Amino acid sequence: MPELPEVETVARQLAPALTGRVLREVRILDPRLRPFDSRGLCGRTIEAVRRVGKQVGLYLGPSAGRRPEILAVHLRMTGRLLFVPAGVRGPARHRRAVLRVDGGRVVFCDPRRFGTLRRAASEREILGPAVDPLDRALTSRRLAALLAASHQQVKVWLLRQDRLVGLGNIYASEILFEARISPFARTDALDAAAVRRLHRALRAVLRRAIRCCGTTFSDFQDAHGMTGSYQALLRVYGREGEPCPRCGGAIARVVQQQRSTFYCPACTPDPGRHRHPDKRRAGGDPRLRKP
Numbered sequence: 001m002p003e004l005p006e007v008e009t010v011a012r013q014l015a016p017a018l019t020g021r022v023l024r025e026v027r028i029l030d031p032r033l034r035p036f037d038s039r040g041l042c043g044r045t046i047e048a049v050r051r052v053g054k055q056v057g058l059y060l061g062p063s064a065g066r067r068p069e070i071l072a073v074h075l076r077m078t079g080r081l082l083f084v085p086a087g088v089r090g091p092a093r094h095r096r097a098v099l100r101v102d103g104g105r106v107v108f109c110d111p112r113r114f115g116t117l118r119r120a121a122s123e124r125e126i127l128g129p130a131v132d133p134l135d136r137a138l139t140s141r142r143l144a145a146l147l148a149a150s151h152q153q154v155k156v157w158l159l160r161q162d163r164l165v166g167l168g169n170i171y172a173s174e175i176l177f178e179a180r181i182s183p184f185a186r187t188d189a190l191d192a193a194a195v196r197r198l199h200r201a202l203r204a205v206l207r208r209a210i211r212c213c214g215t216t217f218s219d220f221q222d223a224h225g226m227t228g229s230y231q232a233l234l235r236v237y238g239r240e241g242e243p244c245p246r247c248g249g250a251i252a253r254v255v256q257q258q259r260s261t262f263y264c265p266a267c268t269p270d271p272g273r274h275r276h277p278d279k280r281r282a283g284g285d286p287r288l289r290k291p
């Protein structure tokens with residue numbers, strides 16, 4: 001499933017092809033996308049193409065009697081947005097919608113058909129209460145407040161789309177590894193230094209992945225039908241049993257809420273869950289000892 005870096009990649013690649021173009025026609029081919037109301041979309045200028053959370057947003061300018069709005073595509077599991085220049089044959093299969101502009105068209109393909117198309121008046125309407133991890137508004141302090149307000153395992157929390165938008169299994173594991181935080185640590189038990197490391201790792205990992213145009217597993221392809229290259233840089237995800245790039249210990253896979261988590265038990269030890277039996281006999285984990 002595409003996560004934030006993959007969606008950012010698609011938006012960045014579509015932007016030069018679409019910005020400043022006028023939307024000429026919106027064809028909904030898949031009845032499952034209905035009731036999508038395309039009235040009033042034709043003739044609008046696409047002023048920008050940007051990622052909004054995990055969705056690709058086409059920012060439409062105002063027109064007679066209509067305010068600016070965002071045409072947002074959620075790719076979900078297998079959705080793709082491909083720009084096809086005029087005169088070039090586009091994909092024939094799994095097409096769900098076609099947006100024609102001057103000079104070409106954007107084809108929304110989606111074999112599993114979970115993707116969505118919607119219109120929104122603002123980014124806030126799309127994001128809801130969630131914060132974008134790359135938004136400047138997400139300071140280390142704000143992250144600390146969000147974490148402290150919850151009492152969940154931090155890996156589980158990172159996947160909550162109503163808190164931080166756009167993270168999935170791959171980047172959540174990578175970010176926690178980079179921050180040296182156990183996936184089992186409780187959000188409200190992270191100290192200030194750990195929160196700062198998490199804040200730094202969030203941005204560093206996501207930005208690095210964006211520079212690589214995302215990670216490709218089975219289905220992700222960008223707007224040019226190409227695949228991302230970040231999978232070569234993954235340090236723990238999908239590497240169960242391989243040596244940890246930091247300490248040489250074996251990468252472990254565990255399941256948290258039916259989702260795989262990859263981490264290194266040696267250099268990101270768990271705060272209690274996997275206490276070593278010898279330690280317990282010798283008086284327990286010192287971090288858990290009562291004063």
Ligand SMILES: [Zn+2]
Nearest residue numbers: 244247264267
């Ligand atoms: Zn390690």
